[in-house]
Amino acid sequence: MANNGAKEWAAELARRQQAGDGLEFSPDNFLRAIGGAGTDDSFEMWLKEKVCQGELEALQAWKCPVEGCERVIDKNELEANVCPKCGTDFQEVGENPIRQLKYRAKGDTSRDIYWMIVIHGMNTRGAWQEELSWRLANKFKYSAPVLIFKYGLATIDVLVKCRHQSLVNKLGIRIRKGIQFAREHNSDHRPDVIVHSFGSQLFALLLENEQFCDLKFGRVITVGSIIHPDFDWSKHIDSGKIEAVLNHVGQKDIPVRAAQFFIPGTGPSGQKGFKDSASINVSEQSYGHSSAFEPSELKKNLGTGGLWDQFLQNPLNHFKPFTAFHLKEWKPFFVLVRCFTRLLGYLIFAILAPVSFVRRFLDP
Incomplete structure (x- = not known):
């Protein structure tokens, strides 16, 4: 392989660092991954250069001498004097493992998805939840439930703040039980979270609530966020x-734009983004309020290399989506307009509250 292969080698190294996978490798395996064969002087020089630059660490290793196996053996495996792949006893065959170098790239390793909490939006039972649950279950490292928090068909309840806190209390208690259930089934890992629409507001209020300060979460994905x-x-x-947050923004999300006018404490983060630089805003020009949960979009986002797949499993240091952006400035709409629409919302609540109570009693 000629010197012009350096670009291909660098691309493969960058891919491994971004995925957090295959960070430790032998020269032969590295070249085989990109369709090369064997090693040459230029590749060895490139590896030494990367070691000098601090991007790679050189490690002492050995290789099984059996043709067709050539499994890389580390120091602990060497002491057993048996190849863990082909089972060859080196003393019996009278051959010693071949000494060689292997390398470890600098970077964080990938993470596994152990279990997930999904909090859906208002006025819906989340028809997309079965599709989402099935796709998530195929990504789990171990068998664990997808906990879907359902609070019924919330409608006018969202117009008054006291109802928000009641639902937050219900959410916190349910999550606490879910975490305890996971621990009883040998999963002490933090759950990752997907929140949608009004569910995003409940989750934000939960994080602010000292009553539930014991609850810890992994990575959070917000969709149609009204936080x-x-x-x-x-x-x-x-x-x-929490570990990190990805805000999947829909530029055609009309309900998100309207939220601040009727629902106390909310705003159009699902269409504008978050100002906090710790959040990762990613824009989709064609997305409406629930577009991300359409089967074709779930397949794309959760599939290997998809946006959600990368965010949930790859090291965050190398997670740089093409459509990511940072919201610099944002101000709420004129306060007088918001006061008027809120008053209108309270009036609607006062008129329809008895009907809502009966419906909630019959359909909790």
């Missing part, structure tokens, strides 16, 4: 309450 764009994600990441 205020000024929300302080950094505080919760720095405190260890």
Whole structure:
């Protein structure tokens, strides 16, 4: 392989660092991964250069001498004097493992998805949840449930703040039980979270609620978010309450734009983004309020190399989506307009509350 292969070698190294997979390798295996065969002087020189630059660490290793096996053997396996792949006893065959170097790339390893919490939006039971649950279950490292929080067909309830807190309490208690259930089934890992629409607001309020300060989460994906764009994600990441947040923005999301006019404490983060630099805003020009949950989009986002797949499993240091952006400035709409629409919302609530109570009693 000629010197012009350096670009291909660098691309393969970058791919491994981005995926957090295959960070430790032998020269032969590295070249085979990109369709090369054997090693040559230029590749060896490139590896030494990367070691000098601090991008690679050289490790002492050995290789099985049996033709067709050539499995790389580390120091601990060498002491057993048996190849863990082909089972060859080196003393019996009278051959010693071949000494060679292997390399470890600098970078974080990939992470596994152990279990997931999904909090859906208002006025829906989430028809997309079965599709989402099935696709997530295929990504689990171990068998664990997808906990879907259902609070019924919330409608006018969202117009008054006291109802928000009641639903947050219900959510916190349900998640706490879910975490305990996971621990009883040998999964002490934090759950990752997907929140949609009004469910995003409930999750944000849960993070702010000291009553549930014991609840810890992994990575969070917000879709159709109505959380205020000024929300302080950094505080919760720095405190260890969550690991990271991906805000999947839909530029054609009309319900998100309207949220601040009727639902107290909300804003159009699902269409504008978050100002906090700790959050990762990714824009989709064609997305409406629930477009991300359409079967074709779930297949794309959760499939290997998809946006959600990369965010949930890859090291965050190398997670740089093409359509990512940072919201610099945002101000709420004129306060007088919002006061008028909120008053209108309270009036609607007062008129329809008895009907809502009866419906909730019959359909909890």
